Amino acid sequence: MVSSALPSKRKSQPEKSQPENRGSAERPAQLLAWYDRHRRRLPWRAPAGQRSDPYRVWLSEIMLQQTTVKAVGPYFEKFLARWPEVSALGSADLDDVLRMWAGLGYYSRARNLHACAVIVMRAHAGVFPDTEEGLRALPGIGPYTAAAIAAIAFDRLTMPVDGNIERVVSRLFAVEEALPQAKPQIQALAATLLGPSRAGDSAQALMDLGATICTPKKPACALCPLNENCAARERGDQDTFPRKAAKKTGALRRGAAFVVVRGEEVLVQSRPAKGLLGGMTEVPGSEWLAGQEDAAALAQAPELADVKRWHRRLGVVTHVFTHFPLELVVYTAKVPARTRAPNGMRWVPIATLDGEALPNVMRKVVVHGLGE
Numbered sequence: 001m002v003s004s005a006l007p008s009k010r011k012s013q014p015e016k017s018q019p020e021n022r023g024s025a026e027r028p029a030q031l032l033a034w035y036d037r038h039r040r041r042l043p044w045r046a047p048a049g050q051r052s053d054p055y056r057v058w059l060s061e062i063m064l065q066q067t068t069v070k071a072v073g074p075y076f077e078k079f080l081a082r083w084p085e086v087s088a089l090g091s092a093d094l095d096d097v098l099r100m101w102a103g104l105g106y107y108s109r110a111r112n113l114h115a116c117a118v119i120v121m122r123a124h125a126g127v128f129p130d131t132e133e134g135l136r137a138l139p140g141i142g143p144y145t146a147a148a149i150a151a152i153a154f155d156r157l158t159m160p161v162d163g164n165i166e167r168v169v170s171r172l173f174a175v176e177e178a179l180p181q182a183k184p185q186i187q188a189l190a191a192t193l194l195g196p197s198r199a200g201d202s203a204q205a206l207m208d209l210g211a212t213i214c215t216p217k218k219p220a221c222a223l224c225p226l227n228e229n230c231a232a233r234e235r236g237d238q239d240t241f242p243r244k245a246a247k248k249t250g251a252l253r254r255g256a257a258f259v260v261v262r263g264e265e266v267l268v269q270s271r272p273a274k275g276l277l278g279g280m281t282e283v284p285g286s287e288w289l290a291g292q293e294d295a296a297a298l299a300q301a302p303e304l305a306d307v308k309r310w311h312r313r314l315g316v317v318t319h320v321f322t323h324f325p326l327e328l329v330v331y332t333a334k335v336p337a338r339t340r341a342p343n344g345m346r347w348v349p350i351a352t353l354d355g356e357a358l359p360n361v362m363r364k365v366v367v368h369g370l371g372e
């Protein structure tokens, strides 16, 4: 009896051979020391030792959702130049914000961005709440973004876990459970990398490590400050983490888009405010349906008496949304100067299309339709 009790008592003690325990005391300091030498210079980051501006942190975090640092950089600068503080953004017209956002994708983020700025301006006197809970109550701010702002702008002791951090942590501890089920486990393990202070720097250090050293393919383990206690490196299968459950993608949807040119202008309309690409500008088109035949899509062309025949462009425009891939056949027509826009549609100069809130899929359609 005694002999069976002893092993279980010992099991409750930390086991040095478990990857989560090995080097656990040193990791936070190793990470910060590495960050102090190798931190990336990013437009929204404060210089070393200074507290980040919550507005910049929030703006960058919203822009970075589903988008790369490289793509976000110019948009961040543009937004900051036009709306240097949250109250300026909160006073802006939503259409202007959508126009400035065009090309960044996932447009509900732009609407939430604006709604959030309005609330911070009106209900919080232009000052962001400094707790995760307060931040989460704002539009467009989920658990990750709230933790990121709380840690980076307010030095709250919390660890936001983004895709880069997920990868680093899942390798460091060889997390076998697949994402997304593994998220709570990864979150708990990531929190062990926080020191007693500088939470924002710890989070940014892990983000930078994931972006520059612990990359999805061929991580540069020799340069990694945590390489002595990395379980995946020890096993030599770093590239296989994080484990991922097989992705379910929606069925291919098909449709038609109609590029109608009147002199130097093109016919457009605004999408309904709610739903996919809500409020964005598009050329007229058919519904997007799985298995839709070309003839059925063509039958949904805008009613223009001056169009005797639609010309089908060779090839198709393809685009992948989060939940489904899309294939659009593009039809073109030229109409005389007297042609009026059907109800709900308008003519815009081709030269100013860049200033419209055109989502990427529509940019591709217009390029395809206007191409020689």
Ligand code: SF4
Residues within 6 Å of the ligand: 168, 171, 172, 213, 214, 215, 219, 220, 221, 222, 224, 225, 226, 227, 228, 230, 231, 232, 233, 238
């Ligand atoms: S040792 Fe390699 S796999 Fe492990 S955390 Fe560092 S870079 Fe990633």
